[in-house]
Structure formats: C-alpha cells, structure tokens
Amino acid sequence: MDIRFLGGAGEVGRSAILVNGRLLLDYGMKSEDPPQFPGDVDPEAVVASHGHLDHVGTIPSLLSGSARPPIHWTPPTRELALTLARDTLKLHGGTLQCPFTETDVQRVTQVSKTHGYRETFEAAGHEVTFFDAGHIPGSAHVLVDDGETRLLYTGDFHTDDQQLVSATTARPDADVVVCESTYSDVEHEERSTVESRFVESVERTLWEGGTVVIPAFAIGRTQEMLLICERHDIPCYVDGMGKRITEMLQHHPTFVRDADALQRAKSHARFVTGRDGQRKRIAEQNTAIITTSGMLHGGPAMTYVPAIRSNPVNKIAMTGYQVEGTPGRDLLDTGSAEIDGRRMPVSARVQQFDFSAHADRAGLLEFIESYRDETILVNHGDRCADFAAELRADGFDASAPERGDRWCWCWSDA
Numbered sequence: 418m419d420i421r422f423l424g425g426a427g428e429v430g431r432s433a434i435l436v437n438g439r440l441l442l443d444y445g446m447k448s449e450d451p452p453q454f455p456g457d458v459d460p461e462a463v464v465a466s467h468g469h470l471d472h473v474g475t476i477p478s479l480l481s482g483s484a485r486p487p488i489h490w491t492p493p494t495r496e497l498a499l500t501l502a503r504d505t506l507k508l509h510g511g512t513l514q515c516p517f518t519e520t521d522v523q524r525v526t527q528v529s530k531t532h533g534y535r536e537t538f539e540a541a542g543h544e545v546t547f548f549d550a551g552h553i554p555g556s557a558h559v560l561v562d563d564g565e566t567r568l569l570y571t572g573d574f575h576t577d578d579q580q581l582v583s584a585t586t587a588r589p590d591a592d593v594v595v596c597e598s599t600y601s602d603v604e605h606e607e608r609s610t611v612e613s614r615f616v617e618s619v620e621r622t623l624w625e626g627g628t629v630v631i632p633a634f635a636i637g638r639t640q641e642m643l644l645i646c647e648r649h650d651i652p653c654y655v656d657g658m659g660k661r662i663t664e665m666l667q668h669h670p671t672f673v674r675d676a677d678a679l680q681r682a683k684s685h686a687r688f689v690t691g692r693d694g695q696r697k698r699i700a701e702q703n704t705a706i707i708t709t710s711g712m713l714h715g716g717p718a719m720t721y722v723p724a725i726r727s728n729p730v731n732k733i734a735m736t737g738y739q740v741e742g743t744p745g746r747d748l749l750d751t752g753s754a755e756i757d758g759r760r761m762p763v764s765a766r767v768q769q770f771d772f773s774a775h776a777d778r779a780g781l782l783e784f785i786e787s788y789r790d791e792t793i794l795v796n797h798g799d800r801c802a803d804f805a806a807e808l809r810a811d812g813f814d815a816s817a818p819e820r821g822d823r824w825c826w827c828w829s830d831a
C-alpha cells in the first residue's frame with residue numbers, strides 16, 4: 418500500500434490522503450484568510466470520513482473537470498458536505514476563496530453513494546468499511562483493504578459519550594493506522610462535570626434576570642446544547658445554520674444516540690426566523706440563545722453579542738476551544754472583541770466550557786492501545802511529531818508524516 422499525505426499532516430485543516438494513487442480519503446479546506454486547500458489530485462473514487470469543513474470542504478472542486486469520481490460517505494456526511502458547500506458558495510462564490518461552482522456542487526449529488534456503518538463497499542479497487550467514530554452524526558473511521566494491507570483512517574473521533582452521539586467502540590483489525598491527534602496534550606474535564614457546571618452557570622444568570630448567549634458550531638455542538646437545555650429544562654432559542662442541521666438530523670435517526678431526545682429538544686427550543694427585529698427583542702428576554710458562530714466569526718451571534726454585552730448580569734457561554742486569532746478567543750483573553758468590524762468592550766460575563774467532540778490524550782492512548790503491534794501514522798494536530806515521539810518511547814512503531822510525504826509498505830519489504 419502506498420499512502421500520500423496531501424494535507425492534514427502536521428496541521429488541522431485540509432485533510433486529504435491518497436491511497437495507492439487512486440482512492441482519496443477526505444478533501445478538506447483550512448478556513449483561514451485566505452482559505453487553504455490540499456494539492457490537486459485526480460482520484461478514481463473519494464471516501465469522506467465526516468461532514469466538517471476541514472474534511473469535506475474542497476470535495477466539489479474534484480468535479481470541475483471531466484472526471485466524475487464517485488463520492489462515498491454516510492447519509493449525514495453527504496447532507497453536511499452539501500450544506501457546507503452551499504454555504505461556502507454563498508460566502509465566497511466567484512472568488513479565489515471558493516474553488517468550485519454551483520454546477521460542481523450539483524454534480525456532487527449525481528456521483529454521491531451513501532453507506533451505513535459496517536457495510537463493506539468497493540471503491541477504486543479497494544474494500545472499504547465505515548465504523549462509527551463518535552465525533553458527530555455520520556462520522557466514520559474508514560477501513561481500507563487493498564488485498565494486501567488494511568489501513569484504518571480514524572478521521573476525527575471521540576472516546577466519550579456525548580448527548581448527541583455515543584463514543585466510538587469499534588476497533589477493527591488493521592495493519593496501519595492513520596490516527597488524528599487534535600488534543601494529544603489535553604485532558605478533558607469529565608463530560609458530566611462540564612455539563613453540570615454549564616447548567617448551573619446558565620441557570621444562575623437566568624435566575625438573576627439575565628440573558629445567556631451560547632455561541633455554538635452549527636454541526637454537532639448546537640444540537641448538543643439543545644439536548645442539554647431540554648434535559649435541564651432551560652428555556653432556549655436556537656438561531657443560525659444549526660437550525661437547518663437539527664432538522665436534517667431528524668431524517669437520519671439511526672445516526673444519533675437518541676432520536677426521541679433530539680425530537681424533544683427540538684420541540685423544547687424556539688427556532689428564530691430573524692424577521693422584523695426579532696433578534697433584538699429576544700436578546701432582551703430572560704432566556705438562553707444558542708447561535709452560530711461558535712467562535713464569533715459571524716452568524717446571528719453578531720446581533721446577539723452587541724445587544725447583550727453592556728449588562729454585567731448577562732452572560733456569554735462559549736462551548737468549546739477558541740482558536741488563536743478568533744474574536745471568541747480575543748473576548749476570553751481581553752474582555753473585548755471585534756464584532757462585525759467594530760471593537761467592543763463586553764461587560765457581560767464570559768465563560769468557557771469544554772464540550773469537545775474529540776478524544777483527549779487519555780482517549781487517544783486508549784484507542785491506539787488496540788493497535789500496539791501495528792504501524793501508527795499520526796496526523797491532524799498541532800504536535801503530531803511530539804505525540805509520535807511519545808508513542809515511540811512507549812514502544813509503538815509510530816511516526817508523523819509531513820504534508821507531501823509518501824508512506825509505502827509492500828509485503829516484500831515487511
């Protein structure tokens with residue numbers, strides 16, 4: 418087997434791995450300004466691990482020429498990838514920041530092939546099987562068998578249960594494991610503790626008469642927050658792209674942990690249309706508002722945060738890690754942020770809760786332990802080389818390929 422790392426090696430974003438020169442695993446986008454894409458590639462078939470921008474964001478561009486490679490994914494991943502592609506078109510269509518057109522996105526629907534977990538299918542001469550990765554609905558570990566070598570590409574995964582999806586439990590046999598390492602130096606706080614701290618904090622602000630703005634990613638995090646609000650009977654509105662994703666997931670009940678709970682959570686929340694100054698009125702209410710974007714880049718949060726920021730009784734409850742250079746990170750570090758082009762001091766309280774959808778160090782080690790005698794290639798992280806070195810010190814055959822690297826294993830060499 419021959420594995421080429423086109424992106425996502427030693428970095429987070431633009432994941433892309435080419436197997437045996439024919440089969441492409443993921444084709445993501447690094448959402449910086451300007452965005453970055455993996456190198457050009459002309460695969461026979463494409464397999465996507467899950468519907469996040471850094472794994473599927475560039476896929477439609479593969480259809481801009483005459484090639485029509487089939488794209489294999491789970492049903493939710495297909496829906497999420499199309500939603501993200503249309504969003505990229507809306508934001509950047511016709512500029513260099515968008516490497517595809519409306520026509521390319523249309524073509525994606527024509528070559529799409531959906532598969533459930535544990536249903537083996539054929540792609541570019543390989544046997545491929547998806548296993549539930551416990552990251553977001555539809556997320557998959559991808560097992561690729563070329564007849565000689567079995568490659569397990571973990572994609573992003575979580576080893577703890579979330580309200581929305583259950584933890585990964587599948588550990589299929591493999592000879593080579595390409596493993597994400599996003600939080601290889603982080604120990605997450607116990608999920609139930611994070612959840613109780615969050616609930617207590619939101620309830621206190623509501624009891625004091627304030628408004629709580631809960632910035633959340635549209636995919637996964639918004640639904641997780643809705644489920645938590647319903648469980649604890651916290652009154653809430655939901656706004657932004659997360660509304661559409663919630664509705665979409667209701668059509669794929671087998672890909673969430675508890676479809677009835679998601680249905681209850683959706684009924685419990687009030688969906689904001691945004692018409693006629695509705696957002697400004699909601700921001701004055703004694704309620705919680707779950708809204709995109711998760712790091713205050715844009716979305717309806719741009720209306721809610723300015724509306725509630727001056728009153729110290731109000732609260733902004735961040736729901737995940739804030740990347741350096743984002744307004745969300747700025748707000749946590751300095752107490753002010755540039756919102757919609759204007760720097761604003763924020764008197765409302767700001768708190769951060771780590772509702773991560775990735776395995777932490779202990780989770781990664783627990784996963785990798787199942788592959789003690791195999792080859793481990795560490796990718797998707799800021800400290801891939803360090804983590805690979807730590808694994809080697811622990812007796813693993815581990816390395817961290819760099820972007821552009823090629824890894825080859827033939828039986829004759831083995």
Ligand SMILES: [Zn+2]
Nearest residue numbers: 467469552573
């Ligand atoms: Zn992801």
